[in-house]
Amino acid sequence: MTSTLPITPDVMTIPRKPIEGVLPNLIGLQRASLSNALAEIGTPQKQIKMRVAQIWSWIYVKGARSFDEMTNLSKSFRETLIENFSITRPEIITRQISKDGTRKYLLRVTGGHELEAVYIPETDRGTLCISSQIGCTLTCTFCHTGTQKLVRNLTPAEIVGQILIARDDLEEWDKPTGDKRLVSNIVLMGMGEPLYNTDNVRDAMLIAMDNEGIALSRRRITLSTSGVVPEIIRAGAEIGCMLAISFHATTDDVRDVLVPINRKHKIAELLDTCRNYPRLSNSERITFEYVMLKNVNDTDADAHRLVNLISGIPAKINLIPFNPWPGSGYERSDWKRIEAFGDIVNKAGYASPVRRPRGEDIMAACGQLKSETQRARKSAKKMAQEVKGQ
Ligand code: SAH
Numbered sequence: 001m002t003s004t005l006p007i008t009p010d011v012m013t014i015p016r017k018p019i020e021g022v023l024p025n026l027i028g029l030q031r032a033s034l035s036n037a038l039a040e041i042g043t044p045q046k047q048i049k050m051r052v053a054q055i056w057s058w059i060y061v062k063g064a065r066s067f068d069e070m071t072n073l074s075k076s077f078r079e080t081l082i083e084n085f086s087i088t089r090p091e092i093i094t095r096q097i098s099k100d101g102t103r104k105y106l107l108r109v110t111g112g113h114e115l116e117a118v119y120i121p122e123t124d125r126g127t128l129c130i131s132s133q134i135g136c137t138l139t140c141t142f143c144h145t146g147t148q149k150l151v152r153n154l155t156p157a158e159i160v161g162q163i164l165i166a167r168d169d170l171e172e173w174d175k176p177t178g179d180k181r182l183v184s185n186i187v188l189m190g191m192g193e194p195l196y197n198t199d200n201v202r203d204a205m206l207i208a209m210d211n212e213g214i215a216l217s218r219r220r221i222t223l224s225t226s227g228v229v230p231e232i233i234r235a236g237a238e239i240g241c242m243l244a245i246s247f248h249a250t251t252d253d254v255r256d257v258l259v260p261i262n263r264k265h266k267i268a269e270l271l272d273t274c275r276n277y278p279r280l281s282n283s284e285r286i287t288f289e290y291v292m293l294k295n296v297n298d299t300d301a302d303a304h305r306l307v308n309l310i311s312g313i314p315a316k317i318n319l320i321p322f323n324p325w326p327g328s329g330y331e332r333s334d335w336k337r338i339e340a341f342g343d344i345v346n347k348a349g350y351a352s353p354v355r356r357p358r359g360e361d362i363m364a365a366c367g368q369l370k371s372e373t374q375r376a377r378k379s380a381k382k383m384a385q386e387v388k389g390q
């Protein structure tokens with residue numbers, strides 16, 4: 001099979017220069033850039049550190065949506081800020097709430113592009129699933145997002161903005177942090193491949209982890225990647241968050257079709273990189289995501305191969321029942337099959353939680369996120385047949 005992969009990391013990165021007529025957004029700037037921005041508007045040098053701390057706290061602790069709210073800044077300084085900057089979140093187009101409490105936000109960003117973020121409440125935590133790109137260049141055959149053209153990378157402001165919007169909606173500002181948090185975990189499992197937008201994802205996550213702001217621990221942030229090997233190494237060094245790998249197949253032949261980036265970075269190379277991921281231990285395990293596709297990747301032999309392949313890596317296997325979407329051409333494995341597969345993985349000593357589909361009634365489950373842009377591509381059915389034929 002010839003590779004037709006459009007692998008073009010970072011080419012779509014939006015330059016961070018201001019768009020004409022639009023005031024620069026203070027959301028998404030690192031502290032150093034915020035300092036520079038304040039210096040440029042004439043803030044006295046000796047005040048800058050304090051002003052950065054104040055503005056940071058207004059934006060990321062109190063959730064301020066306008067400079068007027070920043071009442072510990074002098075009126076004249078606030079006016080200067082208003083003339084020069086904005087604090088802009090993505091615009092909410094719709095918010096849907098599922099029967100199970102899952103909330104899906106359809107958001108619009110500069111250029112009129114749309115993206116989705118999903119909040120999943122659980123008894124002991126609340127997980128916000130955020131997007132890193134609009135669309136995706138990769139074409140994993142079972143993924144709805146993969147049917148969308150990559151429109152562009154999201155900026156740090158747009159990535160952090162998804163967290164701010166969820167906290168606005170859940171009225172979770174200026175509350176004590178700790179175990180009671182509503183947005184207690186972030187997963188980069190929404191639209192897009194985060195490691196084709198590593199710089200912006202890193203900048204956004206550094207803001208989310210900042211102790212004087214949103215203050216999420218790096219252990220509560222999980223980045224899911226289809227396997228962009230060189231960028232996994234960088235993510236480990238520069239973000240240090242938890243890693244999830246969209247594994248989904250136990251032979252290169254099958255993975256080449258399901259997760260086509262495998263044609264570039266084979267299973268052996270991917271697993272070598274995983275073995276070297278920083279701080280791996282029993283308390284910091286890699287999650288291997290495995291979508292259960294009927295008659296494609298769900299046999300006992302697959303389960304045995306899987307545990308052999310990852311042997312030695314502190315890991316858990318997250319079994320994801322396939323979430324169907326119109327025209328996918330795949331079917332979800334039967335529950336009995338999923339259980340049998342999970343048993344084998346479990347007996348080999350790996351936790352194998354089955355990811356309960358959440359928000360299905362609002363198309364908020366894994367791989368169902370997409371906006372309106374469509375891409376013509378080889379039908380998933382045809383590709384599924386290719387897998388079976390191998
Ligand atoms: N691009 C990244 C992160 C987004 S996808 C990645 O691929 O890892 C988040 C997870 O949902 C991935 O493991 C992905 O393979 C899985 N997924 C995609 N489509 C799915 C579907 N239709 N049903 C179940 N899981 C799906």
Ligand code: SF4
Nearest residue numbers: 136138140143146226
């Ligand atoms: Fe892109 Fe991830 Fe979907 Fe693959 S599974 S098409 S990498 S979003």
